[in-house]
Amino acid sequence: MSGLSISKLHAAHGHTTVLRDLELTVPNGALACVLGPSGCGKSTLLRIIAGFHQPVSGKVTVGERTLNDDRTQIPAERRRIGYVPQDGALFPHLTVAANVGFGLPRAERRERVAEMLDLVGLNGLADRHPHQLSGGQQQRIALARALAPRPELLLLDEPFAALDAALRTELRTEVATTLRRAGATAVLVTHDVDEALAFADVIAVMRDGRIVQADAPHALYHRPADTGVARTLGEANLIPAKLAADHAITAFGELPLTDGASNGTEDAVVLLRPQQLRLSAASGPHTIEARIINAGFRGHDYRLELDPAARHELPTPLIAYTSADAPPPTDQTIHVAAHGTAHPLVPEQAPVSATV
Ligand SMILES: Nc1ncnc2c1ncn2[C@@H]1O[C@H](COP(=O)(O)OP(=O)(O)OP(=O)(O)O)[C@@H](O)[C@H]1O
Structure with a gap:
């Protein structure tokens, strides 16, 4: 071959x-x-x-x-x-x-x-x-x-x-x-x-x-x-961020950048996959407050749709996967923390004209 x-x-x-x-x-x-x-x-x-x-x-x-x-x-x-x-x-x-x-x-x-x-x-x-x-x-x-x-x-x-x-x-x-x-x-x-x-x-x-x-x-x-590629590969939370040299500053606190370096941008968006968002038992300096608007059982875990409190200025819904035996009931307010690294994304380019 x-x-x-x-x-x-x-x-x-x-x-x-x-x-x-x-x-x-x-x-x-x-x-x-x-x-x-x-x-x-x-x-x-x-x-x-x-x-x-x-x-x-x-x-x-x-x-x-x-x-x-x-x-x-x-x-x-x-x-x-x-x-x-x-x-x-x-x-x-x-x-x-x-x-x-x-x-x-x-x-x-x-x-x-x-x-x-x-x-x-x-x-x-x-x-x-x-x-x-x-x-x-x-x-x-x-x-x-x-x-x-x-x-x-x-x-x-x-x-x-x-x-x-x-x-x-x-x-x-x-x-x-x-x-x-x-x-x-x-x-x-x-x-x-x-x-x-x-x-x-x-x-x-x-x-x-x-x-x-x-x-x-x-x-x-x-x-x-x-x-666009981020969404093609799976569910994606697109989180507003400011980029410093090696970390992103987000509503979830400072997260290290996936590739460890940026030029520093005020107005960026970073990717957090749903498995990076985890329910937190207590509120803390790096947690956000959100209301569960939907919970779907998928056998191996639950898929949660979350409505973050307005002051966090995050998109709705945020998606989180949790392997908890049973998530808190819908409408309950919970705390969410982010784990792992953040990857900066550029917006998807608009399509070009389709006629030769
Ligand atoms: N024989 C054909 N004559 C005219 N237009 C065609 C022809 N075959 C495909 N197209 C058009 O070309 C575009 C690309 O089609 P193509 O079949 O390559 O897409 P695809 O990504 O394989 O789609 P799918 O996943 O639905 O099979 C579509 O807009 C389709 O309508």
């Missing part, structure tokens, strides 16, 4: 620009997730990489091979790229073995099919037809079929979207393990943040036809580039 590199990619459907100046690098052997809202251009990006859609301009390379640039447009069948669509799209009239072996040279077909079915843990099902498989089994066969010709790059377009929540979690873990075992470079498209956080070595957040930030899941969650 080989790494993927995309630069200055522009694409349109008719007169509507869909991708603009898109940059993305996926190292060899890495699993990347492209995360973004419906309609932001994720599938268009995959279809360009696969060779199903021609971009307006830009360069796409896999390993040393240029697939698209000003002069080059390698056809899809010569790209050596595997593609797993949302519904798997197995050939209904062929057996599992024939689906996985489709297009492989006859001499190696038998052995390669057995190897692939082994990889996805379904070697007992070679003689079945797709309609005799569960949704999860069909997706695993689709993955085996895509990996069988030893593609240089594997593309997965929301491959778990049609599955129920439990199967989805199980299968995405399995698929990630399978891909790592196969040493595959893969790009998965999703609008499910849990999927991206669990699956990826690199998450690329897409907005308005561009990749706005790409980084390891942990870095992206704790150090988002702007308020």
Whole structure:
């Protein structure tokens, strides 16, 4: 397998620009997730990489091979790229073995099919037809079929979207393990943040036809580039702050900065994730007073919506997660403290015009 590199990619459907100046690098052997809202251009990006859609301009390379640039447009069948669509799209009239072996040279077909079915843990099902498989089994066969010709790059377009929540979690873990075992470079498209956080070595957040930030899941969650990326990765409290050299001054007192340095700004916003806000038994110099306006039980914890007292000048609602056995009742006034570090955020950029 080989790494993927995309630069200055522009694409349109008719007169509507869909991708603009898109940059993305996926190292060899890495699993990347492209995360973004419906309609932001994720599938268009995959279809360009696969060779199903021609971009307006830009360069796409896999390993040393240029697939698209000003002069080059390698056809899809010569790209050596595997593609797993949302519904798997197995050939209904062929057996599992024939689906996985489709297009492989006859001499190696038998052995390669057995190897692939082994990889996805379904070697007992070679003689079945797709309609005799569960949704999860069909997706695993689709993955085996895509990996069988030893593609240089594997593309997965929301491959778990049609599955129920439990199967989805199980299968995405399995698929990630399978891909790592196969040493595959893969790009998965999703609008499910849990999927991206669990699956990826690199998450690329897409907005308005561009990749706005790409980084390891942990870095992206704790150090988002702007308020939009912060919200894309999970619930976010955006807290007004003044920035000093190495700390933020907030209604919760002084909090160290995540990256430990700022230029000093009077009028800043810092990110505090809900798990950083904790109920405090007593009021103190670094607690705020708030009223619980909603408490939702989520099995492992409660999600609280809080209305902070007006004097704190904080946004409403603040979101806190608490693992307390039972939170105080709704409408009760409580004290809240903030833990950990604060990460300064810039506002999300306004979208640019969508017409070429
Ligand atoms: N064949 C097409 N002709 C015209 N417009 C299209 C075509 N395919 C997609 N679009 C438009 O291009 C934009 C990007 O679509 P795309 O399918 O790439 O988004 P997406 O992020 O994959 O969305 P989703 O998550 O809903 O699948 C959308 O506004 C869509 O309506």
